[in-house]
Every structure is written in C-alpha cells, then in structure tokens.
Amino acid sequence: KGKKTVVPDFNGQWICVSTWGLDEFLKEMGISYVKRLAASKAPWPSWEFQQDEDKFYFCNHTMMGPIKEEFVANGAPYNTVDGHKQTLECMAFWDKNTLVIERCGPQGRFREERSIDDQGILVFKLTG
Numbered sequence: 001k002g003k004k005t006v007v008p009d010f011n012g013q014w015i016c017v018s019t020w021g022l023d024e025f026l027k028e029m030g031i032s033y034v035k036r037l038a039a040s041k042a043p044w045p046s047w048e049f050q051q052d053e054d055k056f057y058f059c060n061h062t063m064m065g066p067i068k069e070e071f072v073a074n075g076a077p078y079n080t081v082d083g084h085k086q087t088l089e090c091m092a093f094w095d096k097n098t099l100v101i102e103r104c105g106p107q108g109r110f111r112e113e114r115s116i117d118d119q120g121i122l123v124f125k126l127t128g
Contacts, residue, residue: 065083
C-alpha cells in the first residue's frame with residue numbers, strides 16, 4: 001500500500017511581510033504604470049486558511065475587500081470570483097509539499113504556489 005504524503009498545515013492567519021518581482025510580473029501581464037504604482041503602494045494582503053486535509057476555505061483579505069473561496073486540492077475543476085467580480089476557472093492540487101492553484105480568467109492563466117518553509121513561513125509564488 002502506498003503511503004499518503006503528509007501535506008503542510010496552512011490553518012490560521014498569514015500576513016504578507018515581503019514581496020519581490022511584483023512590478024515585473026504586472027508589467028508582463030500588461031498592467032499600466034499607474035495601476036502598477038497603485039499596487040506597489042497598496043497595503044499587503046493577509047490570508048486566512050481553514051484546512052481539513054485536502055479541503056480548504058481560503059479568504060484573501062485585500063484592499064478591495066475579502067475574496068473567499070472553497071476548494072478541494074484534488075485536481076477537480078472549480079470556479080471562483082476574483083476581486084474584480086470576474087469568474088475564474090481553477091484547479092487546486094498538491095505538488096509534493098506545495099499547494100498549487102491554477103487559474104484561468106479574462107487576464108490570462110496564472111499559477112499560485114504556496115508552501116511552508118523550514119522556519120514556518122508561508123512562501124507564495126505567482127506566475128503567469
């Protein structure tokens with residue numbers, strides 16, 4: 001019998017304390033200079049996770065208000081609504097110890113990766 005991989009415990013509140021590459025990412029996505037400047041001045045988000053193994057309730061507390069979603073990290077497709085009230089087609093799954101969410105919407109395709117490092121810090125990577 002195969003052993004089930006132990007996945008990280010994301011339960012709790014997480015606060016963004018640093019970021020890198022945001023301007024380059026937004027520039028790649030075709031975001032205007034004015035919107036990129038606003039994004040660089042915006043308060044950093046915080047995240048709230050409620051997790052039961054592969055089942056998640058996730059709330060992204062942003063300057064536009066809370067963005068909530070529920071999903072199962074098993075590769076099944078699901079839809080969610082972003083901060084601009086646009087529907088995104090998503091799929092969440094595990095890649096070893098990393099929670100991956102792939103999203104597709106009006107702005108294109110995105111991949112979010114979340115893991116917890118050896119110091120207990122949530123590491124978030126967004127690629128387009």
